[in-house]
Every structure is written in C-alpha cells, then in structure tokens.
Amino acid sequence: MPLTNTTIKNARPRTKDWKLFDEKGLYLLVKTTGAKLWRMKFRHHGVERKLSFGPWPDVSLKKARELRDEARATLQDGLDPSRERKKAKSAARREARHTFAVLADEFLDKRQADGLADTTISKKNWLLNHLKSAIGSAPVNDISVPELLTAIQQVEAKDKRETARRLRSIAGEVFSYAIATGRAQTNPATQLRGALRTPQVTHIPAIIDVGQVADLMRAIDRCTGYPSTLAALRISPHLFQRPGEIRQMRWADLKLDDAQWVPRIDDLKMRKPHQVPLSTQALAIIEEMAALRNGPYVFPAFNSGERPISENTLNGALKRLGYGGKMTAHGFRTMASSLLNESGKWNPDAIERALSHKVGNTVSATYNRTLYWKERVEMMQWWSDWLDDLKAGKV
Template sequence: MALTVKEIENASLKDRAWKLWDERGLYLLISKAGSRTWQFKYTYLGKEKKMSLGAYPEVSLKAARAKRDEARAQLSEGKDPSQERQIKKLTAKVEASNTFGAIAREYLDKCAADGLAEVTLAKSEWLLAQLEPRLGRMPVREITVPMLLTVLQEVEASGRLETARRLRSFAGRVIKHAVLTGRAEHNPAPMLQRVLKTPKVRHHPAIIDPEGLGALLKAIDAYEGFPSTNAALRPSPHLFQRPGEIRAMQWSEIDLERGRWTIPASRMKMREPHVVPLSRQATAIIRSMTPISGGSAFVFPAFHSMHKPLSENTINQALRRMGYAGIMIAHGFRSTASSLLNESGRFSPDIIEHALAHRDPNAIRAIYNRTSYWNARVDMMQAWSDMLDVLKSGRLVTALAV
C-alpha cells in the first residue's frame, strides 16, 4: 500500500530504528533519534542491495519516488544504481578539476617548474585573470570556437586589440596542455588567429640619431635624482639589456675584474643565462655604486628598502622628468643600440642579436652555434661605449669609426 505524507508526519519514534514502507522497494528509515532517511531496496545480479535517496523532509515523498523510479529504470537497463551514482559523482569531481581555470593553474605551475622567467609568469597570471570571469569554471573540453571568439571579441570591442591577441595565444597554450594530457579533444584557439583584428605595431620610443643621443647622454649626466636612479640611468645606454634585467642586477652576478655580468636564466625572457661583456665605462659606473648600495644584494637598490631593486618604472619616470616623455623610454636604449650598430655595418647582425639576447629564429643554427661570439661582443661593447663618449662630448659620428 502506498505511503502518505500524513503517515510520515504521524510516525512515532521507537526504541530502535524502523522502516515505514512505500512501494516498489522504497521506504523511510526512522532512527531512534528521529532522523528520517529515504532508502531504496533492490536486487542486482542476485544480490540484495540498498541505497540512500536523501533525508526527509529535504527530499519529499514525491521526490523520493522519482529517484526510486530513476533507479529502477537503470536496473531495467542492466545497470547498478549505486555504481551509476558513484560514476556520476566521480565524473562531476573530474569535471570540476578539468575546468579552464584549474588546468590553467596546473599549466602555470608546470611553467614555473620549468624555469619560466618570473616576469613572464606574472604576465601569464594577468592574462588568466582576464579570462577567468568568463571561462574559469567552464570544463575545458566544452570550450568551442564561437565561445572563445565571443570572449575575445568583447576585449576587442573595448579597443584592446593587442590584449585580445595575447589572450587567444594564452588560451591556446592552456587548452593545448589539456589536449596533451587527455582532458580535451580539440583546441579552438589556433582557428581564431586570422579572425581577430591585427593591432597596429607600436614601437618603443627611442632616439636613433647620433645628435639626439649625444644630447640625451648629457642630460643623463646632469640629472639629479636618487643615487640609485642616477646610477641605473647611466649604464643603461651601455648594456643593451632589458630594463627589468638592469634594475634587478645583483652584486653576485658581477665580475668587475673580468668585466662581465652573468644574468641567471630565471630573469631572462628566453629562460637561458646570458653573459654581458662590460665595457670600461660600464664597469666604472657599476663600481661607483659599491658605497651607495650600502651592502644591499642589489646594485641599484630601491629608495625605501635596500632589500629590493628599483621599481619597474623608475627609469621611465626619470626620463619623463628630463623632458623625454614620448621620445625615449628605458627599453628604447636597446633599439638605439641595435639601430646605430646595424647602420654602422662594422659588426655582424648575429653579434648584435647575441648582445641583445635575442633567440636565433633558425632552431638548427641555434643548436650548432654555441660560440656566443664572445670576443667580438667584447670588442663591440667597448666600441659602442667609446662612441657614446664621443657623442656626449658634442662631436658627431655617422658610424662606429672608433
């Protein structure tokens, strides 16, 4: 006989657990303490089994019957309802760990373990933060081309074309990781490469004429700022390196006697250590920081703490104060050196590229070319510093005739 809600409500407690039966294997188990739990009793492969369907009244009589009927339907298909429930739970757990956000975190952890530069990891974290609100909880295998395109076009609509391009690339790397680890079947990101709008190339502001460079060098010498800022400004034209690498320079990386600076792979964009020849001028500037750094591990310590390097934008702010806003930035010193050295024709483009720590686009040649052109780079760095001195003195040269 079918159970009624009235019977359930009027059921009394006993000195032991007891069952209030409905129909077709469904009953309500009432404990001594008064808790009421729906149970379904069934037989699978000749073995009597039971499974819980939830507590009353959270699961009503009607809902309990629906769950029982679903279990009976599974039995009719030759399936064990208890096993099916476990499979469903495990599937949900796997899906939760296979979201775009979860796999992206796993991918970034792998990148960190592989030695990806901290600055590159920070940029990747920022890209993930842009994608997480829309894709973070989405199972990665369910991300389609239209879905990813919609997210990227929203970024494009805000005018951030370069950001949209970088987000597509980052999403592609994350989903490729999912494909390679068996948690996705296809990667929609590469298909969108030609769909997104191409951003206009923005070059770093840089001075590439000798007269303008000479004037800048004079302005740097005359600039009166914090000692670390002054000291970091002065070698920047001589070193060819990225601003982040210069400002984080540590004494442990410097060999003043041999005139070399070894930048560890962790700080290099290409994740490879890079040795920089120091000209006599660069060596003298760095050596002058010995008393100023006050025992700090950093050659150019921050204003507020000797335990940190100069902040990221310090050099750019100094250049703006000197009147070079929109004309020159810290990264522009690399473009200046590259442009004038290539124009001189005195040094091979390969040597210049090595000095800039650019990776050879020819992978095979990069494997076999391990010379790093050290002697030629030493000569070039000294010739470049000598040319800077000539320009600063007011004498113009059109090539490295020094």
C-alpha cells in the same frame, strides 16, 4: 501487460511497498509514502542486479523505457549497466571539479615551478582573471569555441585589442595543459585565430638619428638626481640590455676582473644563460657605485638597499629630461640594434646575441654563444667609444 500512464497515475500506496511491472525488466516501485520510483531488474553473469532510473513523474514512462533499452544495449556488449553508470557518474563528478579556474591555477603553479619569473606569473594571472570571471566555473572540457570567443570579446569590446589577443594566447596554454593532463580533448583557442580584431601596433619610442642620439647622451650627462638612478641611466645605452635586467644587476653577478656581467637565469626574460661584456665606460660607472654599495644590488632603491630601483625609474628620468614619448629605457636596445647594424662593422648574429635574442636552433645557439664572444667584446667597447665620441661632437 505493459504499463500505461493512466495505470501509473492511479496507483495508490499500500501498507507495504509494491511493484507495477512493465516489460523487459522495467517496473515501478510504489512506496508506502506514495513515491513512485523506476527500477530495472537484470542479470549479469548470472547475478541479479537492479538499476534505478529516478522518480515518476520526473522520469516519464517513455523516458524510463529509453533508459531501460540503453541498459539492455550495454548488457548486449557484455558490460554491467549498473557499473557503467557509476563510472559515468564518477567521471562526471571529476569533470565538474576540473573547471577552467582550477586548471588555470594548476597551470600557473606548474609554470612557477618551472622557474618562470614572478613578474611573468603575475601578468599571466592578471590575464587569466579576466577569463575566470566569464568561464572560470565551467568544466574545461565543456567550453566551446563560441563560449571562449564571447568571453574574450567582452574585453575586446572595451577597445583592448592587445589584451584580447593575449587572452586567446594564455587560454590556449591552459587548454593545451588540460589536454596533456587528460582533462580536455580539444583546444578551442586554436580555432579563434582570425576571429579577433588585429591589435593596433604601438612601437616603443626610440631615438636612432645620430644627431638626436648625441643630444640624448649629453642630456643624460647633465641629469641630476639620486645616484642609483643616474648610474643606471648612464650605463643603459652602453649595455643595451632589457631594463628589468639592468635594474636587478647584483654585485654577485659581476666578474669585474674579466669585465663580465653574468645575470642570474631567474632575472633573464629568455631564461637562457647570457653573458654581457663590460666596456671600460661601463666598468667605470659600476666602480662609482661600488663606493656607495649598501646591499646586494648595484642600483639600489632610494629607501632600501635590499631592493633595486623600480621598473619605472629610468622612464621617469627620461621624461624629466624632456624625452617623454620620444625615448624609453627599452629604446636603448632599439637604438643600439639599429646603429650597430647600420655601421656595417659587426656580424648581425653577434648583435642579436648581444641583445639576448635567439640565434638559430638550440645546437647552433650554443655554438654561436662561443663563436661571437670575442667579436661581442670588441663590439661593446667600440660602441661605448662611439657614444663618447658622439657626445663630444667628434662623429
């Protein structure tokens, strides 16, 4: 006879454990302690097995019957419900360990092993820490689109739109990694495009007016201070490479007999081989620093020859010259790109290659690196000569 709630409630413990039977293998085990536990007896391939559904009243009679019916349906499929439950619990435990924070750290470790620069890793870690505080403990496979959006909007609400945009991007990288490694099925970050406010574009200050460039070059020549700072500032307009790459120039990277600078891959933002032709003006500045050489770097820090000048050194020097908000060390790239293109003398792809920008696909990029080398050598010397003429008032 099927059980009723009244029968269950009135069941009392005895000197030995005893059972109250329901239907289709379900029964209630009444312990000598008074505990009442749901059990199900079944056979799988002729072997008697048991399932536990939990204690009454935490698991009601109605719920126990639902669990029994689910187990019977599993049996109909030829599967052992006991084994399937263990597999499900094991999967749940694994999923619980695969939190967003765990996957984020694992992703960063992989990117570092791939050779990503320490500074880039540090920036990505800084971004991910914003998300970890909100969703770090959540299983990565359980994080919904609204949940991720809420976490990012907490940053966006502080009027940090660009940071919010970058958070969506880095979150997408983590979820893609989770999918690739079998820890997630979807990437909620991809569905947030258009959901965040558009960042306000802030252009890097740069001088591209010819007259103002002439004044800037003369101001740089008048600048006084630490030799490394002055040399790095003077060479920057001639090389127009990324400031972080210039400040980390090593003596070992220079091929002075060939008038080349070949930065280490680890020092390059694009992580692609890149050679820089050196004009006679650039070589002269490097030779001046050779007389002061006291470590591996061409532009060593003030208090240690084992470290390069800091990333803010050149911007600080430009500010002292009165160019704060008007020109930055990175602005020399914009200056060169604009004026070289405006001259009409050089192939735009050669200019892009000189700036270490990607030109074409992988195959054509490899070809172009060789194709434009001679033109780039001529262009770099022309550019340095033009800057000198500009400074002297000859242009």
